[in-house]
Amino acid sequence: xxxxxxxxxxxxxxxxxxxxxxxxxxxxxxxxxxxxxxxxxxxxxxxxxxxxxxxxxxxxxxxxxxxxxxxxxxxxxxxxxxxxxxxxxxxxxxxxxxxxxxxxxxxxxxxxxxxxxxxxxxxxxxxxxxxxxxxxxxxxxxxxxxxxxxxxxxxxxxxxxxxxxxxxxxxxxxxxxxxxxxxxxxxxxxxxxxxxxxxxxxxxxxxxxxxxxxxxxxxxxxxxxxxxxxxxxxxxxxxxxxxxxxxxxxxxxxxxxxxxxxxxxxxxxxxxxxxxxxxxxxxxxxxxxxxxxxxxxxxxxxxxxxxxxxxxxxxxxxxxxxxxxxxxxxxxxxxxxxxxxxxxxxxxxxxxxxxxxxxxxxxxxxxxxxxxxx
Numbered sequence: 001x002x003x004x005x006x007x008x009x010x011x012x013x014x015x016x017x018x019x020x021x022x023x024x025x026x027x028x029x030x031x032x033x034x035x036x037x038x039x040x041x042x043x044x045x046x047x048x049x050x051x052x053x054x055x056x057x058x059x060x061x062x063x064x065x066x067x068x069x070x071x072x073x074x075x076x077x078x079x080x081x082x083x084x085x086x087x088x089x090x091x092x093x094x095x096x097x098x099x100x101x102x103x104x105x106x107x108x109x110x111x112x113x114x115x116x117x118x119x120x121x122x123x124x125x126x127x128x129x130x131x132x133x134x135x136x137x138x139x140x141x142x143x144x145x146x147x148x149x150x151x152x153x154x155x156x157x158x159x160x161x162x163x164x165x166x167x168x169x170x171x172x173x174x175x176x177x178x179x180x181x182x183x184x185x186x187x188x189x190x191x192x193x194x195x196x197x198x199x200x201x202x203x204x205x206x207x208x209x210x211x212x213x214x215x216x217x218x219x220x221x222x223x224x225x226x227x228x229x230x231x232x233x234x235x236x237x238x239x240x241x242x243x244x245x246x247x248x249x250x251x252x253x254x255x256x257x258x259x260x261x262x263x264x265x266x267x268x269x270x271x272x273x274x275x276x277x278x279x280x281x282x283x284x285x286x287x288x289x290x291x292x293x294x295x296x297x298x299x300x301x302x303x304x305x306x307x308x309x310x311x312x313x314x315x316x317x318x319x320x321x322x323x324x325x326x327x328x329x330x331x332x333x334x335x336x337x338x339x340x341x342x343x344x345x346x347x348x349x350x351x352x353x354x355x356x357x358x359x360x361x362x363x364x365x366x367x368x369x370x371x372x373x374x
Contacts, residue, residue: 005048008096012038012045044095051088054081097350102203103169108145108274109201112157114177116195121154123180123308124197126331128158131174133333140164144257145267159255159271161204168203173342174335175201176305183311192311196304202274210273210280217243217272219265224256239264241272251275320345 015038018024024031058081064074111128113120135142140162147158162171179196187193224238238256243249253275255268306317313327315338322341324330330338 005052005092008041008044008048008092009052012041012048015041040099044092047088047092047095051085051092054085054088057081058085093351093354094347097347097354100169100172102205103172104165105168105203105205106161106163107168107171107201107203108159108161108271109171109174109199110157110159111155112198113150113154114196114198116180116193118150118152118154119180119184119193120195120197121150121156122152122184123154123178123195124156124158125154127178127197127199128155128160130331130333130335131162131171132160134170134335135162135164135167135333137333137336138164138166138170140167140170143267145271146255146257161267161270168201170339171201172203173339173346174199178306178308179304180308181310182308200278202271202278204270204274205277210276212269212273212276217241218245221261237261237264239268241265241268243272243276317342 015034018034019031019038024034058078061074061077061081064070065078067074109131111124111131113124116123132142141164143161143163145159145161148156150156177196177198179194181192181194183190184193218241220240220242221236222238222240223236237258237260238254239261241253243251243253251272253268253271255264255271258264258267305319306315308315308327308331310327313325314323315325315327315330316323317338320341322338324337326334
């Protein structure tokens, strides 16, 4: 199945010409948009140009097969060129896969204790710490947004921002239900308990991507509190924003970890925009029936993307069947191998889907040709 190279190269050449245009250079918004597309397309264009060259050399080698003295050498060269062309074709296919437009964005991570009571809140604290360490290993910065401590030293929910180029790409596969199996410190009989937390990873995107009017939400202020309702703030600095209160679309966002009411309101609005953006994305994906690796469940024990089995020091990601026995390393933030495995599985799924789509297109073209001949 031959890959068409001209559309890729034509678009890339056109982008280069536009980026050199003084009119485009004067329009910074347009220039940034074109530069993003240029950067995304460049690997595909480089592979396409190399594949073009290999195809020319292959045509020359085929012509040499007619010469008895050069046929054997030409045959060996053809084998090498075909192998190189196959590798380049795969590189090109990967480069042309649709890129998540939010991959480079900052993210908001929300962690909530779900099934399991106090044990779930303790596990939620460990998950938050795991993500903080993971972000640090990647050179990202963390900014706390909201947290609600429990009396046993855990958190019922916590949210924070991760700042850094590629933050969403690094965290996007973490959304879903995480399950822990272990013996709680309060368990006298030594029985293993199962608890869960839910994780949501929301790309921030641009403010312009979400239309948000002050008429759409209500702002309430209150005093931030610690475990058991203990006051930890003597001023009304905590902020609660309710989007479209009393409607089926109602969303509630709280933020109390900032130093001022203004800061907390600003961050709460950022979280609200991110949630609305993610909701629209989810709706679009559902309508298009696209397969998703990322899915946030209700927190029930049966709904899980990953299990952390403490007695066996095992971590299993159920979406791809990935297992590691380095539980300590994972909880210390060593999520890189797991994230890479998930990204590769997602890429393989997209490549398979692309191949199926191309086969469907060829079949449709063949049917159309038969109808035309008839």
